[in-house]
Every structure is written in structure tokens, then in C-alpha cells.
Amino acid sequence: MDSPTHGNRYLSDARILVHDMPHTLAALETGTLTEARARLIVREAACLSPTDRRRLDHQLCADHTNLIGLGDTRIRNDAKAIAYQLDPIAVMDRATRAPEDRNVTFRPAADNMAIVTALLPATDAASVRDALTDSADRCPDGRNRGQAMADTLVARVTGRDVTTPVPVGVNLVLSDDTLFAGSAQPAYLQGHGPIPAAEARRMIADALADENSWATLRRLYAAPDTGALVAMESRSRRFPKGLARFIAIRDQTCRTPYCNAPIRHIDHVQPYHRNGPTSAANGQGLCEHCNYVKETPGWHVVAGVDESGRHITKHITPTGATYRSTAPPLTGGLRVLTREIHIVVNRRAA
Numbered sequence: 189m190d191s192p193t194h195g196n197r198y199l200s201d202a203r204i205l206v207h208d209m210p211h212t213l214a215a216l217e218t219g220t221l222t223e224a225r226a227r228l229i230v231r232e233a234a235c236l237s238p239t240d241r242r243r244l245d246h247q248l249c250a251d252h253t254n255l256i257g258l259g260d261t262r263i264r265n266d267a268k269a270i271a272y273q274l275d276p277i278a279v280m281d282r283a284t285r286a287p288e289d290r291n292v293t294f295r296p297a298a299d300n301m302a303i304v305t306a307l308l309p310a311t312d313a314a315s316v317r318d319a320l321t322d323s324a325d326r327c328p329d330g331r332n333r334g335q336a337m338a339d340t341l342v343a344r345v346t347g348r349d350v351t352t353p354v355p356v357g358v359n360l361v362l363s364d365d366t367l368f369a370g371s372a373q374p375a376y377l378q379g380h381g382p383i384p385a386a387e388a389r390r391m392i393a394d395a396l397a398d399e400n401s402w403a404t405l406r407r408l409y410a411a412p413d414t415g416a417l418v419a420m421e422s423r424s425r426r427f428p429k430g431l432a433r434f435i436a437i438r439d440q441t442c443r444t445p446y447c448n449a450p451i452r453h454i455d456h457v458q459p460y461h462r463n464g465p466t467s468a469a470n471g472q473g474l475c476e477h478c479n480y481v482k483e484t485p486g487w488h489v490v491a492g493v494d495e496s497g498r499h500i501t502k503h504i505t506p507t508g509a510t511y512r513s514t515a516p517p518l519t520g521g522l523r524v525l526t527r528e529i530h531i532v533v534n535r536r537a538a
Contacts, residue, residue: 191447193477201230208241209233211249220252225263232267235282240274294450300383304341319344427454427466438515439473443501444482445511449475455482457491457501469493472501 205213205226212229215221221229229248233241247270249255258266272279287309295303308316324336331339342348375388427435432454442449451473458464470491474482482489486506494500499515 201227204230208238209245211245215249215252215255220255228264229267232271235278236271236275243274244270300387435468435471436473440516442475442478443472443513444478445513447478452476453479455479457489
């Protein structure tokens, strides 16, 4: 299954495709259009009235031979041009509202890399591109164009050169054996996921060698065999920073089943106004969207622990379906009671 956000997008596109765009649907069914290209057409038509969607559908897709050989950019541009001809006001209104959705997202990639994506107004994106390419063109060393652009991006966003060790606010969780005894047990980099033990030790060594950085250690404890973190509790309604950090490290990503979004809110499973305690057991990390959705009528969430002691939540939807979410084990699962060492690396202000 997909995440709730992706599921809603698919459902919205499918409704338009089935009800308003029969020629596009037929081209998809025959294989003339891929699913991705059919959705590009649907998205350009989404701002139009149902009548104008059918007109766009007929102009672009009634003759399937016109679609053969067209790539994503051509498909999108042709659909956009027809939409503008049919209802320029609707297209311009959507374009005017679009900057409200600007954002930056982060996704883990393979081999200890990550993908940073920015959704920007076209003029701002062009300015970023020009600045990065101009810097890359003047790069005097042996880096290729892509490497130079990436390094320039990091330097200008963080204010540091790429050779400076360890960025601001790195949260790293690893066993004491990994840190002190050369264990191969992986560490967990918050916001990214597991990383090799050697890479974790290198990051810490770089931080300790940097006179402008310092590292603090916090001991966390994991249950035998599972890697489940022990509980913390507070009497306040708002989760204190330490407890919120604890839950974020435990949950890693949004706890709604199938949602992979980063954690934005630490929330009570049983609401505070219904006597829900402010504790690790009654807390969960959620993305902003899922936190708001669970407050709508018909949604119900229950917290507990499984047979191995790991934190679980059961999510009951308005249709009565039940889904279970289990907190992941840290560092690949621990076979013995192990002290977890939470490394927080900070940089002093210039």
C-alpha cells in the first residue's frame, strides 16, 4: 500500500481519469500512455471544469497516434497549452496559488546518500540553477560539474565549506560497542536511517577534531533482543524536548501505517483532554498531515506494546479497517541489554 498522501493523490487522479477523460484512459489501457504520462495530463486538466477536461481529453488523446513518441515534457507542455486555451483564468489562478506549496523535502538514498528536493517558483529555481552552474563553471579543481554544484549548494545553505567536519545538529544513535569496541553494528542517523559503524565513528572523530564543534552523549536503554527503547514520562501537556527527542528517535518516521514522511509533530495517542498521559508509551511521532487527519471523526488510535516489548499503535479508520504500526528496532535490533549512546553534534556560532 501507498502512504495516505500518495493514496489521496492517486484517488483524485483516478476519479478525473475515469469520469472526465475517457480517451486518456483508453490510451493508458492500450499501453500508448504510461501511467506516469496519463497522470501528467490529468494534473494539467485538474483545474478545469469537467466539460473543459473532456475537451482537452479529446483534443490531445482522441487520436492515439498523436501520442506516439512523446516524452514527459512534451506531454505536459501540450496538455498545459490546451488547458490554457480552454480556460486561461483557471490556469492562471492555479499558477498564482502554486507558490503557497513551495517546500523542501529530504529522502534517504542508497550508500549513505540523501536526496534534497526543493519545490520553488520557476523564477527562483532558475536563479538557483544559474548560481550553481556559474559556480561550477568556475571550479578550478578536478570536481565534475555535478559535484561542484552539490558542494556549492551545501556551502551556501549551511555557511560552511564542504571540507568542514559535521553539520549542525546531527543526531546519531549507536551502541557503546560500536563507539568504543569497534563493533560492526550499524548506527542510526536521525532523519536518514541506518549507517555503517565505520561511517558513524568517522563522523564523531571529525566532530571531536573540529574546534568549532562539540559533542554530548546521552545514554538511552534498549530492551533485550528487540532494540525497543525504555519509556520516559512527563506531567505536562506539551512533550518536553527530551521526551519528544526520545519518541522521534524511537519512531524514526511518521507512525501512520504506510506513511514514510518525516516526523513533524509528537502527539498523544490517547488525547490529553481525555486523560491521556504525556509519556513515551502514549506518544507517537506523526507528520503534519497524518496528525490532522487522525483528529477527524471516525479515526481512533490505541497504543500498546507487542510480545517483545516494542511500542505499537493500532489505527482504526472511519470504515472500520484496522492497521498496526510497530516502532522499528534501533541499530538493527539488539541481542543484549545495551547502552545506546545518543551523539548530538553542535557548532558554535561564528
